[in-house]
Amino acid sequence: MKDKITGKHLLHVGFSEGKILGMALEIIENNFAEKDGSEVLALVRKVKKYPESFLDDEIFKDLATAILYENKINSDETIPLVENSKNYTVFGADYIEQGATDQMDIAMKLPVTLAGSLMPDAHQGYGLPIGGVLATRNAIIPYGVGVDIGCRMALSIFDIPEKHYFGKDAFYKRELIAHTKFGAGQNFKDKERADHEVLEDEAFNSTDFLKRLHGKAWAQLGTSGGGNHFVEFGIIDFAERDGVLNIDKGRYVALLTHSGSRGLGATIADQYTKLAKSICKLPKEAVNLAYLDLNTAEGQEYWIAMNLAGDYASACHEVIHKRLTKAIGAKVLAKVENHHNFAWKETLDGEEVIVHRKGATPAGKGVMGIIPGSMTAPGFLVRGKGEVSSINSASHGAGRQMSRSQAFKTIAKADMKAILKDHNVTLIGAGLDEAPMAYKDIHKVMSAQTELVDVVATFEPKMVRMADDGSRED
Template structure:
């Protein structure tokens, strides 16, 4: 589906790939973002767009000489990782529950962390820069090290999937854990304080920003890149453990080289060139989809997911959606669905079947097929996956 410009009076246009009408609050949030003086060219809304904090989740914002910390969000570098294995569906038969239990034993979820750090984590070069991070997180180094290689909570997950040719894929969704959250909160507070001291009028205090060339901008950008690297390596550390578990059950512990590996952020900012100009691109719930870029667009825990390749659509700032997008809030999902609904909607998936994950029920998300149809001009599908094991955060 090609984009449609929203019929709104804003300093820069808002281009939308969503086929649904935005609600009042969503329109207000989009207008607020598009009204900022440093926003470049236009704001792009992905097919899975929905309410966020400050800026919409599923929005791509290009800015000149400024950046908005809350638009990146608190889970800096949150994203996806997937590998295609040489294993096939028949090798999984009778092993799904054991695999799930082994994943849950090897990879901490929720607020849990590792008891000890392994050699790979200890050797991550990012620890050398920890002393340069914001003073507000200096006491968190030990915790950050122990959380490296852990999943977190909310909509984070680990899945064993099958594609349409019955090949086994490993997929997971996670970010920068507590350290990314704390770094973001420190810088968001600083941005809000600068706004207050300068008496700058903003349509929403969560759109407080840093100006390029200031010490505050430089400090945020340094910490942002560090947290994005942490998030990427966190996924690598989990995937290595996950892969070993699968090798134990399907190949007697023998290592096998992945046929394809993908690791992509969907909550982050980078310096890029668009329409011939260097800008800061913030993807808040969006994946980079330059021509030939591989990416991952997951559905809910009972729906299909997609490995994609970007088409490099300039109007989306070479971006695509990061998932199905929520249809209802977590509280609303708990009010509207029962355990019986969860059992029905996750039929055929080896996963937890309790009320503790009702807020992640497939019915709380938009239909992923519609989301994919809306971005046929942004991506091509490389593989269609369906989970057989799902471990939730």
């Protein structure tokens, strides 16, 4: 066959009218114009029939991905997983439960997956494991981002030397209680509400769905969630001067917060996870990894909503830090903030990808981040090394070694009080599910990721506030 391949030829071998047929014709014209038509047609037919075998092919990968996505509209509407899935890098494998690796194994079989990595604090979650990093081609997974969209850490380092903190417990406790609110559904009354430019974000007007969430967002602005969210005072130790932050060697009072996008993010996650599951039919074991094509209206809506939730989470931290900084009469020497439970557009091996970090800290070269331990274990101010095998990521904490229910069953309140006393930590709120013993050893976790981050300073918690009912986000 010497004639030019046309749409009719492609229709004859199983293609349908539409975008994918056009993609195939363009690929043939750009790459195989001088080749024998019969051989090219046989090759393209193979791509149509076995797209999963061409996901790594330099020329056919985009066509293969598009075909797999279209194949969801088949007799049973189920998108097949790719059995010859890629390997992924695991850091700290000795500290990671089997359930987390099982979930990561499934995520690597998605037809849109390009690469993955598992952090040393990983444990089982919904969809992607917490501590899972996944790079996809033009697709976003709502449960790959997580329920608490844009959850983050924020650290303010004050001009208060360590010696001026001790002996003032009552003062710091009073201000911490006065300027924070915790737990599911918590909000501020009209006169207490904070103002912030995020409330003027045009994204709130992009859909009726987001418009309806504006009131809840305003009421909860500056509050913190339940579960493992906290606001704490502590001492940060710089063993040597850091020229980037312009902070001299020494020990300073600091404020560390961990929280996310509250009811706004949770409602967005619920809405778009249900939508993704209705559109993207996956096998039972992968159902929580349903994804949205970013070329679709639904994918773009979620992308806008996710970014709004991330900005809102940042605004909540900003409100908390401003209020407490003013209350204690401090000056901020430096502030560091990073988020997890999010998806970024990044470049990997020369290709733009969507990087999901569900409970993982961005750790590109020179990128600052905070990796907390527990309420009695130290946290670490770190600088990323840009390790490609981790997809420029690191852990987002110590990670749980006990489920919440297991912690309630096995940890005695007296034991929790004893460890707090041993570490001279004042605790306000929190349930047994957040006891230090429920978490992995942060020192082991950090030792498993020395190739991912450098430690800049160490943070020692001294006064910790959490939700007093151990509640999780609404």
